[in-house]
Amino acid sequence: MSVFRFVRGFTNRLRVPVRAGGAPAWPRRAVGIGVAALSVACGSRVVDDTSSRRDDFGNPVPLGGRPTRIISLIPTTTELLFALGAGGRLVGRTHWDFYPDSARLVPDLGNGIRPNVEVLLGARPDLVVLYASADNREAARAIRAAGVPVLALRVDLIAEFVRATETLGLVIGAEDRARAVIDSVTRSLASVAAATAGLPRPSVFFLAYQNPLLTIGGWSYLSQLVTIAGGRNVFADLPAPSPQVAFEEVLRRNPDHLVVSPATAAELRRPGRWQALPAVREGRLLIMDTTLVGRPGVRLGEAARSLARLLHPGTVR
Amino acid sequence: MIRFREVSARYPGAATPALDRVSLDAPAQVLTAVVGPNGSGKSTLIRAMLARIPLAGGQVIVGGQDVHDLTRREAARRVAVVVQREEPAFPMRVRDYLALGRYPHAGAWGGGERDAAAVERAARDAEVAELLERGTDALSGGEWQRVRLARALAQETPAIALDEPTTFLDVGHEMAAFELLAQLARAGRAVFVVSHQLNLVARFAHHVVLLHRGRVVAAGAPDEVMRAAVLESVYEWPLVVARDPAVGAPTLIPLRRVGPPRS
């Protein structure tokens, strides 16, 4: 269930209007170009004004040091720090960070949302990476007041992930490796997009949570991944990460597939109102690998490929 | 009709019993009154009759049967009880309130002709006929008291027991109430009244029982019980018992305790 916990936990209060180049409705042919253009656009911004760079809370990014005691309170950045070779410099992670496996050796400091500031400071960090949600503003202020630099990042969209990678690379002094990661991710995403470019696009519905009924909206990397993987999120028109929808509306949009976790798949097979959906009746359930797809991260390319394989079995390797 | 045989009862946690081997009879055609100071156990007798308090000993017999052997419904068909205080949770029409008195008799659906007639008769006897359409929350204290009496009358039972029925009534209504009770006794019912109105009791009751600290200290006709010596020791207040020929019954007059009035 970690996908949905991640998405909801970190994105549930974001109701931001769609930005140009952001979420929904990627025209078929421009998919691959779009991804590349995005990362380039973000990249050029980085190169231009390193000095006045700001994090996602609007505060200046802590540059110039070389932090050796880093607390990462976002699963994405924990994984990223290992990919950037800084795994040994981690002194704290959230309770939900398990990737890569060596992350388990890093001390568990509790929640990533509304963290226990005292516990964080007790680990004597020289950098704390937080998820930039309104719930964390207080914690960020308290940590900064205690003299520890804070980096607040949002990682809901692929573009945000790219930007976060760059910023992190800058802050910890690993710009080259950051660039390498970004290039690798961008290339693999582009290759998946290209592989699915000419294929018919089945529609999918993400069943994120049942009571209340939540799905993945357009403002989410998952929705973007589905597009790259040659599918279409039926609720991509909703500009939110995990909006609530009416069951009637799901019936009306009649998705070709449902994307669910393994536990939910078992529940759906039992008799109930979900049987009213043709996709459920005919067993067209796509079971995601939450370890891969659960968060935006260095393995985005693989995640896209796994989704593409589910959507186009036999056609995509 | 109503008999208490060596009835003893004690409230949980109380040091002394509320009733201590009380025996008394309230037969038909007699107006029996129980008098005594506050806390002497008068109201406890009523609760024992309703089986609302467990007995430590003795029996309460109503209509020839032990109260504990009867269902509440059967008991309610033998004796109508007017408790000391009553406050309906939701205001209702007086007519509907009187109709409640028919519950022990009413069949599964209630509200037959007999019931309506009983209600009308009761309202007339208790002089509340003009109040029938009023709400129970729109009555004065005295009117409410009479309405409650009317409900007991509507129950049409061979015995009727009342706990302090004249509390809010003015002189005229007090007398009218006791006249009615005396009349009911004459007509054949057993009337059992708990009251602290010694003078009214002396005027109307055929049989008086004096209770003190849960025990019967005197019982008999009003003349026998209304003796200054006994009453003084029970009520712990100086008094004289006078006899006015116009009244025809002993009258109790309490005396002022100390000296002349201050001026």
Add this chain to the structure above:
Amino acid sequence: MRRLAWLPLAALCLAAAVVAVAVGPVRLSLGEVWGALAGNADATVTAIVREVRLPRVALALLVGAALGMSGAVLQGTLRNALAEPYLLGVSGGAAVGAVVMVSAGATAPAAVSLAAFGGAVTAVALVLGIARAAGARGDPRVLLMAGVVIGAFANAAILVLLANAPGDTVRGALWWMMGSVGAAEWNDAAWLAGALLVAGAPLVHWSRDLDALALGHDSAAALGVEADAASRRLFLAASLLAAASVASAGLVGFVGLIVPHIARRLVGVRHRAVLAVAAIAGAALLVLADLAARTARAPAELPLGAVTALLGVPFFLTLLRRAR
């Protein structure tokens, strides 16, 4: 007029149900709705009407009726116009059961419902047990106090359970506690209908006892009612109804509080009539509240408990004005 007051009310209830089936976040024409009911519309429309809206409306009707009756019984037994169905620890116990289930990761609605019902029944049993231990088995005041105690304990337990729970648990638990008939399926309605029959039918039969109890226990005994036993029976039945409602729809407040007042205004104090009218009025009220809950902010849904709580505002204002 008093006798026939229930007729326009029943008509209102029926109309509300019809409107609720015809209206929803997805716009359907009356013809399509009729077609779906008759069985000759396309699969999606039929599914929407038959699998989503109808069970939902049915459940709303049943929950409203159950809560209305339960509230009327408790107000009469406790002689208190502000009593409501969740008084004897029903809501607290049910919430603890549901939160425990959700925390354990079980999201299947049936599991949560069962746990909620179990929790509610346990709480009521505890309340009755406490009253018996205190030596006052049917005394309303003691029962009330015991209910408050259990309720307070339950609230504390819920706070502890939620304090360190992960995000989805908190969200799922809160959603349940705010009340909803959104996940209604036909077997939920069937269970509740059964509960209404099992607990509700006897209540109508015992309504005479309620009339007498409304005068106080001593007076009720004088009228031939076994006051303590009748009191206990009525509490039990009313709490079972409330527990079944909570298990089906979460915590939906205010209906059980407001509806008996409306019923008494319409048909007087005779409880047989009050219970029947409370059932119909409660059903109508909840169907309309659910309609508002799912259309006011479509496609998102307002919690049902929020809509009914809003109803509390004009209600209490009216009470206040009348009290002056």
